[in-house]
Amino acid sequence: MSIIIAHNPVFQAGGWILTVLISFIGIRMLFYWASFTLHPGRYRARKPVSTDELRRMMVPFVKVQITTKGSPGSSEVILRSLRQLQELATEDPDFYAEFLSAEVVTENREQADFIRDAFADSHIKLDCVATPRMYRTLKGTELKAKQMHYLVELRRSGWNMKPGKTFIVHWDEDTLMMPDEFRKMVAHLATTDKSILTGPIYYPLEYGVASRLARATEASRPITCFECRRVMETGEILHIHGSNLVVEEELENRIGWDIGNLNGVPFVAEDYMFGMDAFIREGSDVFGWHGCVALEQPPFSFPSVDRQRYRWVFGVLQGMSADTHLADFAKLSWRLRMKIIWGTRYRIATYALGTIVGALSLLYIPLALIVSFPDVIHGRPTGIPWELTAWFALIGIMWLGSSVVGAWTNTLHAGYTSLKRLGEIAIAVCIAPVAGMMENMAALKAVAHWVRGKREVVWHTTPSTKAADDMVNGKVQHTPVPLSQSVSEALAPWRRKLENMHWLPAAAALTTAAAIVSVYIGYPFIVAAQSFTHGLSVPLFAAAIGILLPLAIIVFVITWTAQSSTVPYVPRHTRNGMDELEAMLNANRLTPVLDEDNTDVMLPIGYYERDRS
Numbered sequence: 001m002s003i004i005i006a007h008n009p010v011f012q013a014g015g016w017i018l019t020v021l022i023s024f025i026g027i028r029m030l031f032y033w034a035s036f037t038l039h040p041g042r043y044r045a046r047k048p049v050s051t052d053e054l055r056r057m058m059v060p061f062v063k064v065q066i067t068t069k070g071s072p073g074s075s076e077v078i079l080r081s082l083r084q085l086q087e088l089a090t091e092d093p094d095f096y097a098e099f100l101s102a103e104v105v106t107e108n109r110e111q112a113d114f115i116r117d118a119f120a121d122s123h124i125k126l127d128c129v130a131t132p133r134m135y136r137t138l139k140g141t142e143l144k145a146k147q148m149h150y151l152v153e154l155r156r157s158g159w160n161m162k163p164g165k166t167f168i169v170h171w172d173e174d175t176l177m178m179p180d181e182f183r184k185m186v187a188h189l190a191t192t193d194k195s196i197l198t199g200p201i202y203y204p205l206e207y208g209v210a211s212r213l214a215r216a217t218e219a220s221r222p223i224t225c226f227e228c229r230r231v232m233e234t235g236e237i238l239h240i241h242g243s244n245l246v247v248e249e250e251l252e253n254r255i256g257w258d259i260g261n262l263n264g265v266p267f268v269a270e271d272y273m274f275g276m277d278a279f280i281r282e283g284s285d286v287f288g289w290h291g292c293v294a295l296e297q298p299p300f301s302f303p304s305v306d307r308q309r310y311r312w313v314f315g316v317l318q319g320m321s322a323d324t325h326l327a328d329f330a331k332l333s334w335r336l337r338m339k340i341i342w343g344t345r346y347r348i349a350t351y352a353l354g355t356i357v358g359a360l361s362l363l364y365i366p367l368a369l370i371v372s373f374p375d376v377i378h379g380r381p382t383g384i385p386w387e388l389t390a391w392f393a394l395i396g397i398m399w400l401g402s403s404v405v406g407a408w409t410n411t412l413h414a415g416y417t418s419l420k421r422l423g424e425i426a427i428a429v430c431i432a433p434v435a436g437m438m439e440n441m442a443a444l445k446a447v448a449h450w451v452r453g454k455r456e457v458v459w460h461t462t463p464s465t466k467a468a469d470d471m472v473n474g475k476v477q478h479t480p481v482p483l484s485q486s487v488s489e490a491l492a493p494w495r496r497k498l499e500n501m502h503w504l505p506a507a508a509a510l511t512t513a514a515a516i517v518s519v520y521i522g523y524p525f526i527v528a529a530q531s532f533t534h535g536l537s538v539p540l541f542a543a544a545i546g547i548l549l550p551l552a553i554i555v556f557v558i559t560w561t562a563q564s565s566t567v568p569y570v571p572r573h574t575r576n577g578m579d580e581l582e583a584m585l586n587a588n589r590l591t592p593v594l595d596e597d598n599t600d601v602m603l604p605i606g607y608y609e610r611d612r613s
Contacts, residue, residue, distance in 0.1 A: 025395075031230075042229060042291070043291060045181075045292050050183065053183075062100050065103045065104075065168050066081060066172075068172075070107045071108075071463070072463075077297070080176060082104075088179035091179070100124050106128070116128040127160060139259070142261065145267065146257075152253055167189050168246070168252055170247065181292045182292070194287060195286040196246070196248070196251070196286050196288070197245075198289060202413065204295055206466070207424075210298045213302045214299050218406065223402040223405050233288065235286070236340065238347060242269075244294035262318050267315065267319065269312065272315060272319045281328065298410070299462050300465075302438065305439060307460045313352070314450065351440055358440065397521055403432045404428070407429075411424050411425065416500075417498050423509050464490075465490070
């Protein structure tokens with residue numbers, strides 16, 4: 001049978017097509033891993049900064065701006081984000097009140113009033129602004145950019161003006177930054193000569209509530225942040241984060257967020273549009289990297305993942321179509337224009353092709369194993385050039401390695417035990433072959449729609465709670481309830497009891513992950529090694545792979561649902577919440593900390609002293 005398959009022209013042609021496509025994507029991975037391996041120290045700011053050190057610096061004014069549509073579920077996570085700023089300010093209320101403030105801009109007036117009241121006694125100044133329903137920009141900008149430009153116009157008129165250098169820290173509604181990271185960012189802003197900066201984003205918040213597939217798709221994101229670091233430091237803007245984005249106020253007021261629309265269709269990637277406008281008008285020297293980590297949530301379900309990724313790719317296609325036809329863009333050097341245009345197209349193409357490559361791989365790899373396995377077992381050369389199989393092994397290392405790096409960073413602050421973290425990393429590797437293929441479907445769909453001439457797009461905000469996600473996906477009905485009766489502050493992971501995983505599903509996940517690694521990395525390496533080595537070690541190891549893979553899959557399937565199921569949504573507590581908090585005290589041995597207002601400040605005994613870096 002293996003001989004018949006090997007000489008089949010369709011099988012041979014498919015192999016070469018798959019080789020070209022995998023290599024096309026593999027070259028892009030090389031850029032990510034070059035940034036990861038060659039400059040790891042520049043990625044994340046690691047030197048601690050204390051409040052005492054900040055007092056000795058000429059710190060700038062810092063305004064944290066949270067922009068939200070005001071959708072159901074957004075209030076819970078905004079309260080959580082502001083709570084972290086409040087905790088930072090308690091270290092020295094008078095000092096932080098001098099330069100730190102927060103601004104929330106929303107389309108929901110009830111939400112603005114609710115959040116303002118919730119932090120009425122805050123140590124930092126908080127402004128909650130509702131965008132007027134009749135507000136329009138000069139260029140007809142819509143969606144999130146319209147709200148952001150509304151604040152720009154207020155600032156231009158003197159609203160909330162500060163007497164000195166001021167930075168705007170842009171967060172999404174679910175973004176938060178721990179006090180130690182925020183102090184490092186303020187210290188960086190005190191000395192930087194850059195005007196637009198970003199930093200890493202990890203996704204540990206509500207991590208266990210998201211579906212396994214959604215968690216696995218998020219595992220591919222942190223490794224791309226290493227490339228974002230290079231992009232921001234060189235100022236060649238192929239991509240820019242809309243969150244954990246810091247912009248000097250004077251520059252933001254000068255550029256604004258009035259990005260207009262594309263033939264009447266709103267732009268859905270306002271961050272890309274702003275970055276390109278700044279690059280064209282201000283040049284590359286204004287961009288930089290502050291290296292301070294912000295924490296966010298993964299989407300809770302795959303439909304939310306699909307809508308989010310579709311919006312990203314379609315938004316960049318919109319921006320490319322508009323910006324590359326501007327007169328100011330034409331003034332750039334030909335080399336720089338080509339680098340931006342084809343660099344962006346290459347990134348989109350590799351993203352979209354991931355679905356095709358993933359589907360072909362799932363079909364082709366089993367056949368390739370059938371063809372080559374007899375030769376490998378008997379220690380004979382397979383006839384495949386060793387350079388090619390070694391290249392496949394390297395791509396496998398980079399691909400599965402990105403899932404390991406991503407899952408490791410995403411679970412770093414998720415409130416997991418070491419065993420739970422290890423199990424989650426293994427699960428991300430197990431699901432990677434399917435997760436990558438499915439995630440890239442959104443990019444492929446966006447490109448296909450664009451090529452066919454479709455320009456309409458609907459802006460779907462990613463739900464910020466599991467309950468809101470269930471409502472958006474039609475699982476539950478939305479019942480309007482006043483925010484004061486329905487909203488409870490979302491918990492930060494370190495406010496909860498550490499989550500553990502039973503050893504059996506952890507072992508099953510690790511075994512299956514090892515089998516996946518053996519197929520995608522070990523087997524190509526063995527085939528390459530056959531050209532140089534002969535003996536029993538290689539064929540015995542290959543035979544072990546053939547036994548291990550089906551065994552691991554059977555064990556993992558048995559324990560998958562029973563031991564590692566997705567956590568269902570459970571309302572955490574009412575606003576005063578005392579009954580449920582007392583139950584948590586008795587059940588989980590939690591100790592109250594800073595509980596003057598009965599908000600969620602429950603910590604496992606001894607956990608606050610743990611090293612969370």
